[in-house]
Amino acid sequence: MNEMSAIEKTVLNDYKYGFVTNIEADEAPKGLTEDIVRFISSKKNEPEWMLEWRLKAYRHWLKMEEPKWANIKYPPINYQDIIYYSAPKQKIKPKSLDEIDPELRRTFEKLGISLDEQKRLTGVAVDAVIDSVSIGTTFKEQLAELGIIFCSMSEAIQEHPELIKKFLGTVVPITDNYFSALNAAVFSDGSFCYIPKGVRCPMELSTYFRINAENTGQFERTLIVAEEGSYVSYLEGCTAPMRDKNQLHAAVVELIAAENAEIKYSTVQNWYPGDKDGKGGIYNFVTKRGICQGNNSKISWTQVETGSAVTWKYPSVILKGDNSTGEFYSIAVTNHHQQADTGTKMMHIGKNTKSRIVSKGISAGVSNNSYRGLVHVNKKAENARNFSQCDSLLLGDKCGAHTFPYIEVKNNSAIVEHEATTSKIGEDQIFYCNQRGIDTETAVALIINGFAREVMNQLPMEFAVEAQKLLAVSLEGSVG
Amino acid sequence: MINSVEYFKEKFDLLQHANKDSLLGSVHQQAFNAFRTMGIPSVKHEEWKYTRVGSLFNKEYNVVLEQKPNTISEKEINAVRLPGHEEANELFFINGIFSFGLSKILSSKQLVVISLKEAAAGEYNDVVSKNFNHSSNYLKDGVNALNAAFAQEAVFIHIKKGQITEHPVYIYNITDTRSGNTFSQPRSLIHVAENAQVQMVETYIALGHSQDFTSQVTEIIVEKDAHVEYYKIQHEGRDSSMVSTTHLRQVGKSYTHTVTVSLDGDIVRNNLNVVLDAEHCEAHLYGLYFQKGSSHIDNHTVVDNVKPNCFSNELYKGIIDGDATGVFNGKIFVQPHAQKTNAYQSNKNILLSDSATVNTKPQLEIFADDVKCSHGCTIGRLDEEGLFYLQSRGISEKTAMALLLHAFSDDILSNIKLPAIKNYVDELIEKRLEM
Known part of the structure; x- marks a missing residue:
């Protein structure tokens, strides 16, 4: 019984990124119409083809219905009650990072991201996106020397239209799904990253997303293109202030890996999850997809999902090139009233393609955590290999853990394995630790860390530390 | 064409003149209303994602609703009997209608076999009202509702309290397609009383070379300390399709053991539900499917742990050859408070040819924390x-x-x-x- 309360205690944590920054914002009126799409496009000074692309997406979106199949419940979203464009007001576009609004910089310092180039020491190039507009990108020059383009999406549209035209929407077409169509219509910024042939990106690239203004939705779009033989590791982090109202986040991420290229994409998602009664929080409806276009290419998704009131997210890999590899490592933690329906899709098309899925779900409080995944082996995908493992850990008797793996195999040379387990922390494990002088709370943290280790090991070092702390914080007080 | 709701409406009205207000009458009516709203499931229905049953409803069938004079000869019956029939109780459904004339009861001390109407009107009224069409809580689709709406000639089987049925019960579902395509809907409600034991074998036979479509629902209630073994052998020809539902509900601490063997057929869909509605229940589910040609086999199973301390073990194995398709969907539900549940599930598939397909979805939905649940599945070649x-x-x-x-x-x-x-x-x- 005592143990129980210790666990309960640990769960009652505060969301430490819940501050609001007072920055004047340039906002569009509420609601979504063709005019708003035009407004966003003209605000961003976009060329005609981009506007056409947005309008096409918008018109298609109007014809679509919100998906209802996921194992999540939320009140209907009023898409006319959202501000689709909110940019921190800056009179003149800053030429260098020093000119950025000091208030803004303080925000990022609070988040632990220094836009200052002192950050050089850690060797991470950061593109910070606040309320869906890119604020500043660090290390641009150094990267440019290698021919790497790392900039905000709006910059890319202005400066590299040929690349954007060629790649944008090729992995996640505008007609793909409800939220991706919405994103294509109203996305206001995001990051673009292009690694030329044969270049190994010397540092981790990173984007930090933050929703600041109230009633806004964040719609960012990320596009990463790795040309032949190149390598890039990309990090993404997200936070938001605490608000009573739910906010919408509908992002799209597209990855393209050419022959022999490798992309490693890591996410630590810590949007505001709502308070312990389930009030407020972010609706996180994200479409992430990568394509292994060339032979021997590799895409690896790693995600640590601790935030958001509702998560609907399936980072996928299309294994088109022969011998290509797709990986998905995920930890999804839900507490209080959080709901997560997340997983992956591995589409085996090329020969000798391999995929590996490791998904760890931890549920506490009255939350629900679902893994939903698809492994599809095409008729022509000779010698495809997949291994999937989904483990769930339940902390408390009011939460739920669910697994929905879909496996479709049309080629007899494929070897596909799937296994899943569900369990709780055993009393014997706790006892073992107690006996050795480790108190229950620490013991639980220890066991959870062990449970999540396989995925944690995949994270770049800078993130692993943060993720581990997050995990502990998210579950504070939930273990019994 | 039987793919229109209106078609069934006509047929249903014909049947419904007499017993509108009786217990069964109202269930039929409700079921029919459910069918009218749900219609025939399409591949957009999550439970029917991989099985196109719509094409079955697109054909012309003789829809058999009432008992017809027997047209099947003794010789033909003898030819389809299963080995060991000399020592078995034999029950016959002809075109989905139970035939008392052909059926043979050896263990009359242990077994009661009467029509469902009679059971509902007599001493089994309570059992029927509590359990008939319980499967509709689990199968929310038009096919299941249609069966319940047209289950006018259903049979009720009761295994008496404390009795061990020495002779197994063989159930034959014979479809006579010699006069054209036939659509039949057999239905039975089986009540295994406290401390009773029974072994049942069910099989399906088509006579003739036209196409047949059998939509079957068998509901079995298992009382405290009862022991049930249920074997389903599907070995019809290439012209036969079926949707066959077995709904086992263990309402007392009991033991069930089912084996489903599917060796042939055009489109075969099995729904096996095991509801563990009492503490300390034990359920074993086994299945083997071995398909070739262009046949399509779909096994959907549900193990619903409603009460704590239950154990279930499930193993389904498949061998898929030719252009055949195998589908497996296994759900394990652990309801809140069903603590100390132990549930295991495993699905293994071998693909023998280049054009064979396997779609599998082992699914866990767990709402209690002190449980041990696992599932695994593999697909590969030899x-x-x-x-x-x-x-x-x-x-x-x-x-x-x-x-x-x-x-x-x-x-x-x-x-x-x-x-x-x-x-x-x-x-x-x-x-x-x-x-």
């Missing part, structure tokens, strides 16, 4: 090392394959506890393995 080992010892490739596949199926077959039936299925598999 172990090459095993094949090589056997070949290196002078065994031809064909024989080696047969040996390995036979061993693969044996995990399931060894769970058939009636020797006559086990040998019968074994022989069918051996014949198939001569390929």
